[in-house]
Each structure stands twice: as structure tokens, then as C-alpha cells.
Amino acid sequence: QVQLVESGGGLVQPGGSLRLSCAASRSIFIISTMGWYRQAPAKQRELVAGITRGGRTNYADSVKGRFTISRDNAENTVYLQMNNLKPEDTAVYYCNAQVRVGNLDDYWGQGTQVTVSS
Secondary structure, three states, rough: EEEEEEEEOEOOOOOOOEEEEEOHHHHOOOEEEEEEEEEOOOOEHHHHHHHEOOOOEOOOOHHOOOOEEEEOOOOOEEEEOOOOOEEEEEEEEEEEEEEEEOOOOOEEEOOOOEEEOO
């Protein structure tokens, strides 16, 4: 059974915008901190943005002021709005759910490619 489903990646010019979506199983979403990670070629996977069940957010310094994470608790979906994209934002972006009660499982989406290029 698929528990995290991502969409919204693609090719965009520098300065453009994209909105990523991640739909989660409700049983996971309601007890999890949600986040977006990315992995660029020849680099380690890094946290881009995270949001708790109560709506508290945090961002990597490289995306502050450009990216916004949000969650829709009725639709069990987390979003990443990406504005003023730069070539260095090019990476595979992964949705993550960290369960904060019970067995503390960690779930990942399949990844979606974001390419910023002229």
C-alpha cells in the first residue's frame, strides 16, 4: 500500500516557481511531523523544510524567504511552494513523515525531480 505520493516536479527557468504536493495516509499524517528533503548530484540528502502537527516550521538557510511549507489537515497533504528558483535548487525532492508517537517510524516518498535551467 502506497502511503506517501508526491507530485509537482519538473523543469523550470531560473526565477520561476513550482509547487510540490505530498499526499499521505491519514493514519500516518495525523501523528507525524512532515518534511521535504532534497539530494543534488554528488551531494548528501539535506532537509529543506519541516512542519509539525501544530504548524511550527523550520527551513534550511539556503531557501529562507523563497520557499514555504504548509499542511492541509483535512486533505492529509503537505505542500512546498518554491519561488525565485535558482540552478542550485536542482535536485530530487523527497517527502518525509516522521511519526512522533508509538513506534516512531520514518516514511519516505519515491522522490520527484526538480530541474532549474535556462
